Amino acid sequence: MDLTTVREIRTPSRRDEIVFAPGERPLGGGTWLFSERQPGLTGLVDLTSLGWTPVERGIAADGRDVVSVAATCTIAELLRLPADADWVAHPLIDRCANSLLASFKIWNVATVGGNVALGLPAGAMTSLMATLDATALVWTTDGGERRQPVSTFVTGVVQNALEPGEVLRALEVPVDSLRSRTGFRRISLSPLGRSGTLVTARLGLDGEFVVTVTAGTTRPVQLRFDEVPGERALADALARVDCWYSDPHGDPDWRRAMSVRFADELRVELGRPATGAPGRPVRETTHDPRSAAARARRTPPTTTTPGGAR
Numbered sequence: 001m002d003l004t005t006v007r008e009i010r011t012p013s014r015r016d017e018i019v020f021a022p023g024e025r026p027l028g029g030g031t032w033l034f035s036e037r038q039p040g041l042t043g044l045v046d047l048t049s050l051g052w053t054p055v056e057r058g059i060a061a062d063g064r065d066v067v068s069v070a071a072t073c074t075i076a077e078l079l080r081l082p083a084d085a086d087w088v089a090h091p092l093i094d095r096c097a098n099s100l101l102a103s104f105k106i107w108n109v110a111t112v113g114g115n116v117a118l119g120l121p122a123g124a125m126t127s128l129m130a131t132l133d134a135t136a137l138v139w140t141t142d143g144g145e146r147r148q149p150v151s152t153f154v155t156g157v158v159q160n161a162l163e164p165g166e167v168l169r170a171l172e173v174p175v176d177s178l179r180s181r182t183g184f185r186r187i188s189l190s191p192l193g194r195s196g197t198l199v200t201a202r203l204g205l206d207g208e209f210v211v212t213v214t215a216g217t218t219r220p221v222q223l224r225f226d227e228v229p230g231e232r233a234l235a236d237a238l239a240r241v242d243c244w245y246s247d248p249h250g251d252p253d254w255r256r257a258m259s260v261r262f263a264d265e266l267r268v269e270l271g272r273p274a275t276g277a278p279g280r281p282v283r284e285t286t287h288d289p290r291s292a293a294a295r296a297r298r299t300p301p302t303t304t305t306p307g308g309a310r
C-alpha cells in the first residue's frame, strides 16, 4: 500500500549515513512496512543500498567458524545457500521458509533481518536463527557493534532488543550448529495458515539438547539440557513457560498442548541414534503440509486441526 506520510526514502552507501531522524525507520524488503498503515512514519532508510554480501563464511569474535547472513539477505538468497556435506541441519532453512504465511514471491524481497527485527511470533527466520544458536550482530549508534543471541533478541510481539537508532547488521550462524541434528514440528489452524506453534530441537555435537518454541509463544522460548532429557524433565521445563500467545491463529491452551506434544516427539526422535549416511539428513515426521517432507510423500495435503495433529 502507499505510505502517504513518507516524505523521503534515503539510500545510504556508507555506515555513517545510517542516522535516523525522528519519524525515520530502517527499510529492509518492505514487505511488512508497505503492508499496513505506519502512523508517524515520515522517512525510510533503505538498508539494501549498502550492498552487504548476503551470505559469507567467516570467523566470529569468539573464534568460532560462522556463516554470516546479512540482515538484508533475502529469504530466497538464504534458501540458495549451498550446504557442506556434513550440514545435516541445512533442510531446516527450507522448513522454516515454508513456515511463513508469505509465499515464494515474498521470499524474493523479504529480508532475513527484517523478519527477525519485526519480531512477529510467527517470524520463522527467528525460529531458524534461534534454533541454530545464531548471534545477532547489532550496529550501535556510537559507531560500534554488539552481539546478542537471536533467542533473546525478539523480546515480545513486534518488540526487539534494539535501542533507538540501532540496526541489525547480520546474523552469525555457528557452522557447528549446521552440523547438528535437528528436528522440526509445526501446526496451524488451517493447512496454509499462520503458524500456531513451531517447535524445533537441536542435538549439539557435544550432546547438548536445545528445544526452541516460537509462534506459540509471544517471544522465542529456548530450553537447554546438557543431554537429551527424560520425559518428566522436559515436561517440567515446558510447564514453567509463561508466555503462550493468544490471537486468532490459536488459543494459548492449544498452543501449549501442541508445543508440549511436539517437544516430546522431538526428544524421542533425537534421542534415537542417527540413521542415514553423513550429509543425508534423516527424514523427519512433520505436521506441516507445505514442508519438503510432506511434498515428498506425494499425498494430498492433510488438514491439521486444533484437536490434534496426524
Ligand SMILES: Cc1cc2nc3c(=O)[nH]c(=O)nc-3n(C[C@H](O)[C@H](O)[C@H](O)COP(=O)(O)OP(=O)(O)OC[C@H]3O[C@@H](n4cnc5c(N)ncnc54)[C@H](O)[C@@H]3O)c2cc1C
Binding pocket: 025, 026, 027, 028, 029, 030, 031, 032, 033, 034, 035, 047, 071, 072, 099, 100, 101, 102, 103, 106, 109, 110, 111, 112, 113, 114, 115, 116, 117, 118, 120, 121, 122, 123, 124, 162, 166, 167, 168, 169, 194, 195
Ligand atoms: C502475504 C504475507 C504473508 C506474511 N507472512 C508472514 C509470516 O508468516 N510470518 C512473519 O513473521 N511475517 C510475515 N509477513 C511479514 C513480512 O513479509 C516478513 O516478516 C518479512 O520477513 C519482513 O522482512 P522485510 O525485509 O520485508 O521487512 P520490512 O518490511 O522492510 O521491515 C520490517 C520491520 O523491521 C525493521 N527492519 C528491517 N530491517 C531491519 C534491520 N536490518 N535492522 C533494524 N530494523 C530493521 C523495519 O524498520 C520494520 O519495522 C508476511 C507478509 C505478507 C505480505
